Amino acid sequence: MLRSASLAAMTAPVIDLVFPPRCPLCGDPLARQGGLCVACWGKLAIPGEPACTLCQRPLGEDHGDEEHLVCAPCLASPPKHAGITAATLYNDAARDLVLAFKHGRRVGLAGLLAQLIVPRLPDLEGPWLVVPVPLHRWRLWRRGFNQSALLAARIARARGQALAVDALVRVRQTPSLGGLNRRARAMALSGAIVASPRWASRLKGANVLLVDDVMTSGATTDACLRALRKAGVGQVRIACFARVLDEALDAAGRSGPVPDGTAAGA
Numbered sequence: 001m002l003r004s005a006s007l008a009a010m011t012a013p014v015i016d017l018v019f020p021p022r023c024p025l026c027g028d029p030l031a032r033q034g035g036l037c038v039a040c041w042g043k044l045a046i047p048g049e050p051a052c053t054l055c056q057r058p059l060g061e062d063h064g065d066e067e068h069l070v071c072a073p074c075l076a077s078p079p080k081h082a083g084i085t086a087a088t089l090y091n092d093a094a095r096d097l098v099l100a101f102k103h104g105r106r107v108g109l110a111g112l113l114a115q116l117i118v119p120r121l122p123d124l125e126g127p128w129l130v131v132p133v134p135l136h137r138w139r140l141w142r143r144g145f146n147q148s149a150l151l152a153a154r155i156a157r158a159r160g161q162a163l164a165v166d167a168l169v170r171v172r173q174t175p176s177l178g179g180l181n182r183r184a185r186a187m188a189l190s191g192a193i194v195a196s197p198r199w200a201s202r203l204k205g206a207n208v209l210l211v212d213d214v215m216t217s218g219a220t221t222d223a224c225l226r227a228l229r230k231a232g233v234g235q236v237r238i239a240c241f242a243r244v245l246d247e248a249l250d251a252a253g254r255s256g257p258v259p260d261g262t263a264a265g266a
Contacts, residue, residue, distance in 0.1 A: 024109060025096055035112065043093035047086055047120075047243070056084050056245060080225050081210075082235040086243030087116035090214060094242040098214055102147045110147070113213070113241045114154030121159070121239060124209065129164040129202065130156035133212045133224055134193060136170040152211040155239065161209065167199040168224055177219065185219030193223045195231035204232040215240040 021030040023037040030037060036044075050059045052071035059069055088094045101109040132148035140146055149165050156163040172192040177185050195203055210224055221238055228236055 024100055024106065024112070025093060040093060043091070044116075045089040045091045045094070047089055047245075054079050054081070054083050056086060056243060080229065080236075081221075082237045083122070084215065084238045084240070084243065085117065085120050085122070086215065086239075086245075087113070087120055087241050088243070090216075090242040090244040094214075098242060102143075102213065105144070107145055107150060110150035110154055114151050114158065117151065117239050117241060118155055118158045121155075121209075122237075124159060124161060124207070124237075126207065128159075128161045128207045128209050129167065130159070130161050130209045130211060131164045131167045131224075131228075133210065133220055134166075134168045134170040136173040136192075138173055147213045148211050151213060151241065152209075155209070155211060164199055164202065164208075166196055167203060167208075168227055169194055169196050177216070182217040182219060185217050186222065189219055189223040193220075193227045195227045200231065203228065205234055207234045208236045210236055210238045212238070212240040214242045214244070216244045 021032050021035075022028065023030055023035075023040050025036060025040040025043070028037045028039075035041075047056055048058060050069055051057060052059060052074055053068050054070055054074045057071045057073070059071060097109060097113065100106045101113065130152045132146060132152035135143070135146045135148075152165065153163055155161075170193050174188045174192050177188065180188065208228055210221060210228070212221060215221060215238065225236055
């Protein structure tokens with residue numbers, strides 16, 4: 001790790017000379033690679049507190065500083081996961097970063113997006129498996145990479161946890177989920193994601209951090225959760241870069257478009 005850091009420090013001036021650091025959103029010059037300019041940092045909407053510890057839905061200030069806050073919807077219908085961590089709320093700036101990363105093939109943005117996720121994650125006690133939301137093999141072949149897997153690899157390295165890049169497999173190609181309602185998304189994903197037999201022994205009883213780039217309706221993560229539960233895992237937490245949560249975005253005073261084709265698997 002130290003050797004890698006030293007090599008990066010030595011090569012940084014050369015990289016900056018050949019590829020001058022610029023903000024990936026607006027193109028303004030930066031002091032160093034891997035960040036945003038001050039103005040674009042301000043365009044990101046960060047989930048606020050207090051919020052539900054399970055779904056990240058914002059709660060009123062009257063909840064005070066209590067721990068383990070749970071909103072009414074989660075109390076009425078408890079989710080099958082142990083909590084969601086999103087680095088940002090899905091707005092224009094988050095959308096532009098995701099589009100540049102996924103469809104613009106700017107894979108170097110994986111480091112920036114993962115760096116925004118990691119500090120917001122709770123302590124992961126004991127060993128965990130970091131599992132990305134899978135892409136179907138044909139979509140992976142066309143795109144050349146799985147954006148969720150790139151994020152998962154960075155998160156696993158930062159947290160010192162094991163990466164299980166192919167623990168979940170998308171066995172059936174699904175249509176783009178953009179524009180579909182929650183029910184249609186769930187139907188499109190039914191039976192499409194399964195646990196890999198190669199990971200059967202490792203998954204049984206394991207704690208899993210499921211990583212996605214954008215969490216929209218939750219249909220994709222629900223399909224992953226079903227496959228993981230069938231494999232006998234312990235608890236599952238979900239981590240993503242951007243989360244579509246209208247009430248939280250309204251609370252932050254920022255507007256943003258509903259994703260169309262930017263959700264995982266799209």
